[in-house]
Amino acid sequence: MTQEFDVMPGNKAVAHGVRLARVEVVPVFPITPQTTIIEYISDFVADGKLDAEYIHSEGEHSCMAMAVGASMTGARTFTATCSQGLAYMHEVVAQATNYRTPLVMAIANRTLGWYWSLGPDYSDIMPEMNLGWLVNFVETNQECLDMTLMNYKIAEDYRVLLPTMMSLDGFYLSYSQERVYLPEIEMVDDWLPPYKAPYPVDPTVSKAWPSAMIPPALHTTYRKLHEDVMNDAKKVIAEVDKSYGEVFGRSYGGMVEKYRCEDADSLIVTMGSMTTAARRAVDKLRSEGEKIGLLKLRFMRPFPNEEIIELAEQVESIGVVDRVMMHGTGGGMAFQDIKGVLYNTEIKVPVQNFVTGLGGEDIPIDDLYVMGKKILKNKGRKLINEVEFVAHEFQAAAPPVEYEGDSCMHPGSDGCAGCGASIIARTLLDTLGENTVVINPPNCSGVNYGGVVKVPWVLGNFAAGAAYMTGVYRALRKKGKADKVYVTSYAGDGGTVDIGLQSISGAAERGESIIWLCYDNEAYMNTGIQRSGSTPLFSATSTTPVGSEWKGKPQRRKNMLMIMAAHRIPYIATASLSYLPDFKRKIKKAAEVTRAGEGLAYLHVHQPCTTGWYFDPAKTVEIGRLAVQSGAWPIMEIDHGVPKINVKPRELKPVKEYLAPQRRFRHVTDEQLEIIQGYINNDWDSYLRLEKDGKLPWY
Amino acid sequence: MMVQDKSLIKGLALNDIAVKGGKYVANWRAYKPEIDYEKCVACGLCISYCPEAAINQTDDKMPKIDYRFCKGCGICANECPQKAITMIQEDES
Structure with missing residues (x-):
C-alpha cells in the first residue's frame, strides 16, 4: 500500500x-x-483542516479540567503538556480517571524542576504514573502519529475507557525531523469510528454519569476493579496494535517491543527515544558475537509483567536504563518496577540499573555500548553495584567578562537583540537598588536576565508568583526587615493576567506590601508567541494564526488596571519603556507605598517585542512611543483611588501608525482596523471621564 | 545535636551574585553603532535605552560603547535625537 510521507518533527x-x-x-x-x-x-x-473547539486556557490546571469536562460530555478530546505544566495539572489528572474520560494527552517530556531544564527526562511523568491512566512511551516520530490514533482506539474501547498519556521525548522527538507516513483520513475514519460516550454528562442523552464519590467501604473493591481494567487493557492494546498493522502496515508489538531477543542471554531495557541508540549499541555488541537483546518498554501502565517474566526466564543478566531517579529508593523507575515483578518468582537474574540522561542530556550509543558490556559481565555474578549513575564531564561556558560600570545588571545577555524587557528590568533594579528580591514566574526574562542581575532573582512557579512574594515579604516582616528590602516580581503578561491572576488577587486583597511588576509583551514570548489574555484584538500569534477560518485573536485583552482597581490597592500604574522618567517615578512611588506598608503596588509596563511582534529591533522604543501616542497603551496611574492619565497627547495618532510596522497585524482589514480604532477611542474617552470624576467611588 | 556547618551541605546548587561579570556578545552583531562625538550632546538617552547596558557614561559625560557587549540592535542610533549614532555594517571577515 502506498502512503504519502512528509519529513516532520514529532510534535507535528x-x-x-x-x-x-x-x-x-x-x-x-x-x-x-x-x-x-x-x-x-x-x-x-x-x-479549516480540523473542525474542533480549540480552547486557549489560562493555565494547565484549567486546561486539564476543560479536557476532562469535554471528554465526560462525550467529545473526543486531546491536550498536551509536560514538566511543570503536567505537575500543575496533577489534581485534575487524577480526576480524569474516575470520570472514565478516554482523552489522549501527549507529554513532550521535559525535566520537572528541581533542577530546571528544557531537556527531557521522565521526572515529569513519573509522579503521574500511578493515577490509573494508561501510559505509553514512543521512540520515533512515526510512532507519535501511529500511537495517537491507536491510543484513541484503545482508550475509547468500553473494556478500557481510560485516559491515556503518550510520552514523547522533548527535543529528541518533539523538534527533530524524521520521515513520517500519513494515512489517508478516509482509512482512519473507517478504522476509528467517532467516540460515543456510554454515560455522557448530557441530560438529553443519559440520566446517569460517572461518579466521583463512592463510600469508603467500596474503595478497595473499586480499586481492585480498576486494576482488572488495567489488566484487560493489555488485551485491547495487543488487538489494536495488530489491527493497526493490518490496516496501515505498521505495528509495534503492543505492550513491549523485543529487538534481537531470540537467542539472547543478556538484556538491555529501554524506553522512549534512547531506544534507537540502544538498537545500534546492541547491533555492535551482536557483531562482536555477544548474545544481547533489547526490550523496549512501550507501555509502562499497565506494566508488561508477563513479557518481562518471560524474558527474565530466558536471560542471565538484565540491565535497565532509566532517564529518571526515584529519590529515596536508590534507583530509577523502570528498574524498581522490573525488580518488583521478579521478586516473588523463582527467577534469579541480576538486574542492574543505569541512571543517565537526566535533564535531557544525550544518551549516546557509546554509553549504551559500555552499559551493554557491563550487563554481559554480570552474567552469573552477584551484583556489586546495583545502581550506576552515568554522568558526563561538565563543559563550562565562557568565563564572565570583566567590565566597568555600576548598573544592577551585568552587560550582555542571552536576550534577543533589541529586547525591551531588559530595559525595563534594568530601570526597575537600578531604581530600587541592591536590597531587592525579585520573584520571577517563568518567562523569557528569567531565562535571559535572571543570570545577569546583581540582586537575588528567584525563579518561582508560574501560577504562584505573588504567593512566593508573600512568603518572602512575611518572613522579612517577621524579622523586622520589611522596611529594608523591596520584594518585587518580574512577571510577564501570561504570569500576570492568565495563570498568575489568582495569586496576585489574593496578595492584593490581603494587602501584602509588595510590588507586582508586569512587563507586558502581549503574548507568551518565552514559549514562542502564543496568545495570552493580554494579546490585543486581531493580533496574530502562534496559537491565533491567520487562516481561512481565523483572522487573529478574536477577543479583546483584559483590562488589568481596572481589575486591580477593584482590589482597592494603594497604587496602580501603567507605564512604557519609551517613557522612562515616568516609569522611574512610578517605581519610586511603588517603593514608597510598599515601604510604608500600605499594600500592593501594581506596575504594568508595556514592552514592544521585536521577535514576537515582528518589527525591526531598532524600533523597540519607537513602537512603544507610538502605542502611547495612539492611545493603544494609555499611560495612567490610580494613586489611592485617584485616576490620572500621565501622558496625554494633544491628539491621538491614528492606531494604524502604531500597527503598520508590526507584522502581527499585517492581515488586518480596513473593517478590523475600524473596530480597533473604535475601541481605542472609547477606552480613551472612558479614562478621560474617570480622570474628570476624580477618586473612584469604591475606594 | 543539630549540625549547622555549611561545609557539610551536599548537593546544593547556588546562585551567587558576587561572582559574575558580563557576557561577550559581540559576535551577534551585523551592524555596529558608531558615535559621532562632534554631534553628541551627552543627553544619555542611548545609555538608558541600550538593552545590553553596553553604553557607559565617561568622566566627560560622553557615552562610550563597550563593543564586547553590543549586539548591534540599533536602538541607540534610532533614538539619538542628534542623529549622532550611525550603524555601520560589520566586515564580513
Missing part, C-alpha cells in the same frame, strides 16, 4: 494524528517543548 506528527482522529475538543496551554503540538493543531483549525 502528533498534531497530524489529532487531525486524522477528528478530535472534537482541544484545550491548550503553552509550555516548551510541547507547544508546537498545539501550534500545529491551531494551524489546522485556522485553515
Whole structure:
C-alpha cells in the first residue's frame, strides 16, 4: 500500500494524528517543548483542516479540567503538556480517571524542576504514573502519529475507557525531523469510528454519569476493579496494535517491543527515544558475537509483567536504563518496577540499573555500548553495584567578562537583540537598588536576565508568583526587615493576567506590601508567541494564526488596571519603556507605598517585542512611543483611588501608525482596523471621564 | 545535636551574585553603532535605552560603547535625537 510521507518533527506528527482522529475538543496551554503540538493543531483549525473547539486556557490546571469536562460530555478530546505544566495539572489528572474520560494527552517530556531544564527526562511523568491512566512511551516520530490514533482506539474501547498519556521525548522527538507516513483520513475514519460516550454528562442523552464519590467501604473493591481494567487493557492494546498493522502496515508489538531477543542471554531495557541508540549499541555488541537483546518498554501502565517474566526466564543478566531517579529508593523507575515483578518468582537474574540522561542530556550509543558490556559481565555474578549513575564531564561556558560600570545588571545577555524587557528590568533594579528580591514566574526574562542581575532573582512557579512574594515579604516582616528590602516580581503578561491572576488577587486583597511588576509583551514570548489574555484584538500569534477560518485573536485583552482597581490597592500604574522618567517615578512611588506598608503596588509596563511582534529591533522604543501616542497603551496611574492619565497627547495618532510596522497585524482589514480604532477611542474617552470624576467611588 | 556547618551541605546548587561579570556578545552583531562625538550632546538617552547596558557614561559625560557587549540592535542610533549614532555594517571577515 502506498502512503504519502512528509519529513516532520514529532510534535507535528502528533498534531497530524489529532487531525486524522477528528478530535472534537482541544484545550491548550503553552509550555516548551510541547507547544508546537498545539501550534500545529491551531494551524489546522485556522485553515479549516480540523473542525474542533480549540480552547486557549489560562493555565494547565484549567486546561486539564476543560479536557476532562469535554471528554465526560462525550467529545473526543486531546491536550498536551509536560514538566511543570503536567505537575500543575496533577489534581485534575487524577480526576480524569474516575470520570472514565478516554482523552489522549501527549507529554513532550521535559525535566520537572528541581533542577530546571528544557531537556527531557521522565521526572515529569513519573509522579503521574500511578493515577490509573494508561501510559505509553514512543521512540520515533512515526510512532507519535501511529500511537495517537491507536491510543484513541484503545482508550475509547468500553473494556478500557481510560485516559491515556503518550510520552514523547522533548527535543529528541518533539523538534527533530524524521520521515513520517500519513494515512489517508478516509482509512482512519473507517478504522476509528467517532467516540460515543456510554454515560455522557448530557441530560438529553443519559440520566446517569460517572461518579466521583463512592463510600469508603467500596474503595478497595473499586480499586481492585480498576486494576482488572488495567489488566484487560493489555488485551485491547495487543488487538489494536495488530489491527493497526493490518490496516496501515505498521505495528509495534503492543505492550513491549523485543529487538534481537531470540537467542539472547543478556538484556538491555529501554524506553522512549534512547531506544534507537540502544538498537545500534546492541547491533555492535551482536557483531562482536555477544548474545544481547533489547526490550523496549512501550507501555509502562499497565506494566508488561508477563513479557518481562518471560524474558527474565530466558536471560542471565538484565540491565535497565532509566532517564529518571526515584529519590529515596536508590534507583530509577523502570528498574524498581522490573525488580518488583521478579521478586516473588523463582527467577534469579541480576538486574542492574543505569541512571543517565537526566535533564535531557544525550544518551549516546557509546554509553549504551559500555552499559551493554557491563550487563554481559554480570552474567552469573552477584551484583556489586546495583545502581550506576552515568554522568558526563561538565563543559563550562565562557568565563564572565570583566567590565566597568555600576548598573544592577551585568552587560550582555542571552536576550534577543533589541529586547525591551531588559530595559525595563534594568530601570526597575537600578531604581530600587541592591536590597531587592525579585520573584520571577517563568518567562523569557528569567531565562535571559535572571543570570545577569546583581540582586537575588528567584525563579518561582508560574501560577504562584505573588504567593512566593508573600512568603518572602512575611518572613522579612517577621524579622523586622520589611522596611529594608523591596520584594518585587518580574512577571510577564501570561504570569500576570492568565495563570498568575489568582495569586496576585489574593496578595492584593490581603494587602501584602509588595510590588507586582508586569512587563507586558502581549503574548507568551518565552514559549514562542502564543496568545495570552493580554494579546490585543486581531493580533496574530502562534496559537491565533491567520487562516481561512481565523483572522487573529478574536477577543479583546483584559483590562488589568481596572481589575486591580477593584482590589482597592494603594497604587496602580501603567507605564512604557519609551517613557522612562515616568516609569522611574512610578517605581519610586511603588517603593514608597510598599515601604510604608500600605499594600500592593501594581506596575504594568508595556514592552514592544521585536521577535514576537515582528518589527525591526531598532524600533523597540519607537513602537512603544507610538502605542502611547495612539492611545493603544494609555499611560495612567490610580494613586489611592485617584485616576490620572500621565501622558496625554494633544491628539491621538491614528492606531494604524502604531500597527503598520508590526507584522502581527499585517492581515488586518480596513473593517478590523475600524473596530480597533473604535475601541481605542472609547477606552480613551472612558479614562478621560474617570480622570474628570476624580477618586473612584469604591475606594 | 543539630549540625549547622555549611561545609557539610551536599548537593546544593547556588546562585551567587558576587561572582559574575558580563557576557561577550559581540559576535551577534551585523551592524555596529558608531558615535559621532562632534554631534553628541551627552543627553544619555542611548545609555538608558541600550538593552545590553553596553553604553557607559565617561568622566566627560560622553557615552562610550563597550563593543564586547553590543549586539548591534540599533536602538541607540534610532533614538539619538542628534542623529549622532550611525550603524555601520560589520566586515564580513
